[in-house]
Amino acid sequence: MKDCGHEEEHAYSAARAKLNMPNEETLFSLAAAFKTISEPSRLKILFALRQGEMCVYHITEAVGGTQSAVSHQLRVLREGHIIKARRDGQNIVYSLADAHVVALLALACEHLNCNF
């Protein structure tokens, strides 16, 4: 059952965990945020946009793949508030939404010991 020799400590931790647990809505939002940036094709777009804002044509050129696939991914990123869009004539120009995004990427890279 639970007689693990640390029964009391673990039981207290479990009790504290229940008290301090974020509500379902918060957990869902957090999960959604991470899910948004957890696809190689979308990360590629984010790394591309670190070089500066770009329109869809140039994003597609930078990351490869079809315009349609890129547009679909841009929508996911936009609706997840990871990037923002502005119209400029015939073009839509995309850019990273805020500094948190860059910081998240940096932290994850650090966790994995990679240099980006």
Place this chain on the structure above:
Amino acid sequence: MKDCGHEEEHAYSAARAKLNMPNEETLFSLAAAFKTISEPSRLKILFALRQGEMCVYHITEAVGGTQSAVSHQLRVLREGHIIKARRDGQNIVYSLADAHVVALLALACEHLNCNF
């Protein structure tokens, strides 16, 4: 095509993006890392473990659900190096792998303006 009035700037950004793009393997690893923490049930476990190490029984008590489901999620987190396990007699005691995990959660919370 690409005559967006910013053609030159965007073209240069695209070129830089291609040069500085992480390789596929890095992108895949990064995506996998985010994917690992992008499920409410797994985030719940991580928030629970912020209160201290716990065995499976108490984690299950803290987060709810069945022992089997929790065990499956613990495996995903463990294989993703987000948590670590050590045996203590009959029990397996889990804890957060390193400080990066806590920092990631904090950053994401900040991004969403929540208090955890």
Place this chain on the structure above:
DNA sequence: TTATTATATGAATAAGTGTTCATATAATAT
């Protein structure tokens, strides 16, 4: 208006994933 260019999107399909159920392994107790 008609044509063209840039981007977005709906539907379909294929691949991935979380939970449940039943069962297996591993440690300990009798």
Place this chain on the structure above:
DNA sequence: ATATTATATGAACACTTATTCATATAATAA
């Protein structure tokens, strides 16, 4: 050795999701 307790895991099913293809919208040019 057998039973019990703690945890892990394989298979199946339901659900989600990324890409492709075809088409739609929106801005501009002729």
